Amino acid sequence: MTPAAVPVEERLFSLVLALLATETGLTKNEILSTVQGYHQRFRSGGDNANLERQFERDKDDIRDLGVPLETLDSPGDAGNNQTLRYRIPKGAYELPTDVTFTSEETALLNLAATVWREGSLSGESRRALLKLRSLGVTADEPLLGYAPRIRLRDAAFDPLDAAIRKGVRVRFAYLKPGEEKATERDVIPLALVQYQGRWHLSAERDGERRVYLLRRIIGPVTTGKPATMPEGDLPAEALAGLQAVWERNVAELQVEAGSDAALRLANRDGAEVTGDHAVLHFVDVNILADELSGFGPEVLVLSPPELRDAVVARLRGVVSAHGGA
């Protein structure tokens, strides 16, 4: 006879309840033989390999939700998997009592959550809002008139994010502009940051900090051995590093007065446009070259020479690809 299937959420909920209620912890065997959703499928004295695998996946699932599932060695029997005990300590599970949010803050967090309308972080922000609602605070009237959105379309984001949280090395193929073939990188991933609308990976390679653009990562990201993460506010350091590069790099252009290029470049941060002369800051010469190629004859690059060359090469490439002379 097949027992009636217990829905996944009921099994997970029962597991969390059972582990929250125990001070001393439960062994795997106790869990599988008693907890709702497992005990229906438990074979006393028989083979429970499938059920054990199920339990392993469930543990990952509830940890992903921020539930701090702990394991304790039994006294005098350290390292024995059979006597390992599982529990969820209440102090680490519950939101600290001094973490409260006002109606105004709740409204701001609601708006912050709406920036993720696609990709894996939309699910995360949806679950964060459920937990926020649990506190019972009614949000202030939403701030009307804003619909902000961050995009997350780089396939490398999720595997890199997972690797960073696990603290493991990664390998990926990276296509540098101007190179024919992508080449392999083996790095310690440190932080993912969006700077001026583009996602970057800050990483350590041969003891040095490097920055990689996510959109230039080609194909799968594979994980390697555990690595030692440096201390510090890694995203803030990565952003400060990008900002420093941006400030250092200066381009000089001639722009056609009254053109789309003149107006949009003048509206760029840190840009100075006087008559038909423009001075800009930038992070990456190839990205700026792409952008400036789009403006066509409205822009003439004066310096630096590598930007000028990059734009000329792009324009000639577009002409020949489209049957021009």
Added chain:
Amino acid sequence: MAAPKPQPFQARDKLAFLLSLVPYLMDHDRVTVTEAAAHFGIPPEQIRDAVNLIAVSGLPGETSAYQHDDLFDIDWDAFENDDEIVLTNRVAIDDSPRFSAREASALIMGLQYLSALPEYADRASIASLIAKLSRGTSGAVAPVGVGGAETRESLMPSITLIRDSLDRGMQLEFDYLNARGELERRRVDALQVESVDADWYLRGWCHLREAVRTFRLDRISRAEVTDEPVAHRVSEVRLPELFEASPDDLEVVIDVEPSAMPLLADYIPDGARGQQEGTRVRTAVRVSHYHGLKRLIASMPGVVTVVSPPEARAVVAEWAASAAARYRA
């Protein structure tokens, strides 16, 4: 190709909801299903399902038999007759759960992004919220961040004016340079400011075109709030999606490197089929005119080529050639 859709409500969402609903019910002696649904932004039917599940859940207990005292319980009469939820017995859970590292970082990045808006320019409120979220997180917050948005100060004067026109319900007037290079004075009922990553847009009812139009903020200049009240508000107008297709759009066939496909997603019509063409994908994009197309294609050199129609190819080639010619002088 449509933009990736948000994931549907999965087991993980359902578990997060159960763990969130219990403390809420504990704090509210008596709450209707409708109130709870409105508070959580979840359909009433899903609230009822969750309450039904909670009411039969609990602990295995001493006897491992899930005895009555080891289970949650509710006032069944109130639930069945009046659609009201009253918890009469509770087990194991005392308080709201912490945020996971990824949940907290999703909210923190959202807040960092919002700090580009004039309302939050002081950033003190944002910083204190980020600190609170970090303390309310299980484990360390994932190392992610959003920056460079706060440097959008060049657009701040326009955003502040739009904000002012929205708050006061007065029409906005500005010079707008469209993608064809035409400069016009536009008078607009501002509806909404939208942004995608580092790009900012104003959606508004345009009195010149008598329709909803989208304006890039970096193409707006000489903006001012008039003393003419607006005729349209966002609640009264159907606001299309930011990159929604128009029936007047032109369709252009392109070959594109697979790695560059995400950059073109907004231009590829829903349901368009991609077909392998060597190492590239042959697909279609829709554009309102070739002036926009030539700028788009020239800004993605080496990864996308226009295949047809021939006029479109010629416009792109001519645009790039006239630019390249400037370097020969």
